[in-house]
Amino acid sequence: MTELADIPVTTLKGVGAALAEKLARVGLETLQDVLFHLPLRYQDRTRITPIGALRPGQDAVVEGTVAGADVIMGRRRSLLVRLQDGSGTLSLRFFHFSQAQKDGMKRGNQLRCYGEVRPGATGLEIYHPEYRSLQGQESPAVEQTLTPIYPTTEGLTQQRLRNLSQQALLRLGPHSLPDWLPAELAVEYRLGALDQAIRYLHRPPADADLQELAEGRHWAQHRLAFEELLTHQLSLQRLRESVRSQQAPPLPPARRLPQAFLDNLGFQPTGAQKRVAAEIAYDLAQAEPMLRLVQGDVGAGKTVVAALAALQALEAGYQVALMAPTEILAEQHFINFDKWLNPLGIEVAWLAGKLKGKARATALERIGAGVPMVVGTHALFQDEVRFQRLALVVIDEQHRFGVQQRLALRRKGVDGQLCPHQLIMTATPIPRTLAMSAYADLDTSILDELPPGRTPVNTLLVADSRRLEVIERVRLACGQGRQAYWVCTLIEESEEMTCQAAETTYADLCAALGGLRVGLIHGRMKPAEKAAVMQDFKTGALQLLVATTVIEVGVDVPNASLMIIENPERLGLAQLHQLRGRVGRGSAASHCVLLYHPPLSQIGRERLGIMRETCDGFLIAEKDLELRGPGEMLGVRQTGLLQFKVADLMRDADLLPAVRDAAQTLLERWPQHVSPLLARWLRHGQQYGQV
Incomplete structure (x- = not known):
């Protein structure tokens, strides 16, 4: 019998070229796709109510x-x-x-x-x-099953989708839709039959429990969620194995450079920094590529850990590349590494999209000739960038880069043969449930101590009707020699509108705070303009910086002790936490004012309340995940990950340990089942398995 995965939708009645094109837009190309396009919810039309x-x-x-x-x-x-x-x-x-x-x-x-x-x-x-x-006819029978409501797109009606799923269901059976979960696993994890689960979810009987279906607790949803999570796990495991099967240059533990670096640093690393640095040093000494994620809350000192890792590669005579998602952050890293490595006699090169002409050609030449340390943006991924002896890649804020981009760096290893070690850093603490699923290809280290001298930030919730008081507070802080940020968040969907809002706020604050030196920074400014403004703020030439969320990561001005965030209800908690981390970097008491626009929704109140109560990034991340879901937290658009059809990481967190075990068993005993599962669930997403 032909499998549904091989039968195109054009074989269904009523599907011509135009409709096939619309269906392809939502990833429906085969009958299997139609059956895995599951309803979002249901309507009960099975009874007439008086x-x-x-x-x-x-x-x-x-x-x-x-x-x-x-x-x-x-x-x-x-x-x-x-x-x-x-x-x-x-x-x-x-x-x-x-x-x-x-x-x-x-x-x-x-x-x-x-x-x-x-x-x-x-x-x-x-x-x-x-x-x-109902004129002139007998009252027709009511629906026999609950009515499915499907995810749709322009030009696809619910009626059309119901009709197509009905036709596909007529061809559904255990042979036309093979179950790639072996019977032993199904028994071990108490999972029902795949074809029965699909049939049930497309047409639940009239007596189905709507509440149970709405909450995703039905056995049929559980069965499909398990298979979907398993497939994601397999794709990441396969990626990990394919990277681990490569050769990497083993880097012996370094003594001379790390010691000289620490002697010049001016402070002692925390216990957490020492522990994580040791984990990394061990990985780097192996002949297989390190794949390690370092999570550290805002200000936990990830950059020092990255520097120690870099020095191990540099002492062994290799090159290191450090990559950041924005030019501001990349420039920050460049300044830090230049300051740290110059005294050790190590050159640091810089490459970003804004480098043009002669400067760019020179940078590319230096990288090709083997300059030891290279810092830049995703411009480092470009084909024309050739390294001589690249042994370690440090990636900051990994969730801003797609998995495929990380893989592109493999081809830049020594002689194109040896795969560079990868150290990935993030200041977005990732809840354990999410890390188990989203970063299954990485080993994880956590920096859970703040360096001494960092002060917790006091967070206040203030309604925007008290804006004038807040402006006075800014005047007072700047008058006492401190600096402040005023952050304008997204007003509309477009960055254009946000930049305009920032410009208006800047003009208002300049007028209200005559005598203060106020700067403005937003995403539409040229990189050189942004860098000049940031430099002025760092040196104290500016007292108040009006900014959009471009300052979210990596900007380090210890003298800034006050931050105002307008309309904080529009941002995720992780992003608010990141922004707040720009203050409290010195020893002065620091404050963050969340200037919200009333009335706040129930969830809005809850979210901002969490910000006021805690500075613990992991706790905030857990709450953010509960309130917003995983896609938003990880930036789904960038990762291509976690666009689950059935599974929900919060609801199905309890399945994850079993899913990991099942993935391991499947890879060991039934490796031939892996590719069909990946084709079924991830054909239209990023296929991590294909490297």
Whole structure:
């Protein structure tokens, strides 16, 4: 029997070239794709509810006789139809209607309709119900199963998707849709049959528990979530194995350079820094590539750890590349490494997109000739960048780079043969559940101590009606020799609008704080302009910096002790925590004012309350995950990861340990099942397995 994965959607009745193109846009190319395009939710149209029993907020099917229909000329013109069934009266209201529609609503006509019941001007009403006329025919049977509501796109109606899934379900069986989970695993993890789970989720019976389905607790959802999480795990495991199977240059533990570096540093590393540095040093000495993620809360000293790793490679005579997602952050790293490595006689080169012409050619030449340390942006991924002896790549804020970009660096290793070691750093603490799934290809180290002398930041929630008081507070802090940030968050979806808002705020603050030296920085400025403003702020030439969230990571000005964040309710907690980490970097008491616009939603209050209560990035990350879900936290667009169809990392966290074990078993005993699973679930996402 032909497998559904090999049958194109064009074999379905009613699917021509135009519809096939629309279906392809949502990744539906085969019958298997159609069956794995699962409903988001369900409607219950399996019973007719008497009008007298309706409750506000309920979705219901009702049947009745038209008692009257009138065009009402209110604030908006509408057609109001009164429907009666002997138990009560219900109004149907249409804001968009044709003459033909109005003519079909004659007194005495029988209608069956479906929609959400709400309180209205005439009692209970349904706005724009779906309806059909029952004239001159027997009352048709109601639906036998719950009605699925599918994820859709422009030009694809629910009716069309239901029709296609119905046709695909007729061809579904254990042979046409092979179950790639071996029977032994299914028994061990108590998982039901795949074809039965799919059939159930497309057409749940009339007595299905809607609540259980809505919460994702049904066995059929559990079965598919397990397989989906397993597939993601396999893809990352395969990636890890393919990288681990490469040769890397073994770098012996270094003595001379790290000791000289620490002697010049002026402070002692924390216990956590020493522990993580030792883990990295051990990995670097091996002949297989290190893949290590260092998580450290804002200000935990990840850069010092990265420097110690770099020195191990440099002492062995190799090159090191450090890459950051933004030019501001890359420049910050360049300044730090230049300051640290110059006294040791080590040259540091710089490469970013803004380098043009002769300067760029010179930088590329130096890298090709073997300059020991290279710092830059993702410009380092470009094909024309050739290293001589690259042995270690340090990537800051990994979640800003796609997995494929990390892989591109492998080809830049020594002689194109030896794979560089990879050290990945993030100041976005990743909850354990997420790390187990999202970063299964990496070993993880955690910097869980702040260096001595860092002060916790006091966070205050202030309504924007008290803006003038806040401005006075800025004047006072700057008058005492401190510096401050004023952050404008995204006002609209477009960066354009945010930059305009920042410019307006800058003009207002300049007027209100005459005498203070105020600077402005936003994403639309040229890199050189941004760098000049940041430099002025660092040296104290500017007292107040008005900025968009471009200053989120890596900007280090110890004298800045006050930050105002406007409209903090628009940002995720992890991002707020990152921004707040720009203050509290010196020994002075530091404050972060969250200037919100009331009224706050319940969830908004909860989120900002968490910011006020704790400075623990891991706790904040756990809460952020609960409130916002994994995709937003990791920046789904950049990772191509975690766009789950069925699974939910918060809800299904308890499955993850079993999923990891199952992935290992499958790789060892049934490796031939891995590729079909990856093709089924990840064909349209990033295929991590293909390196």
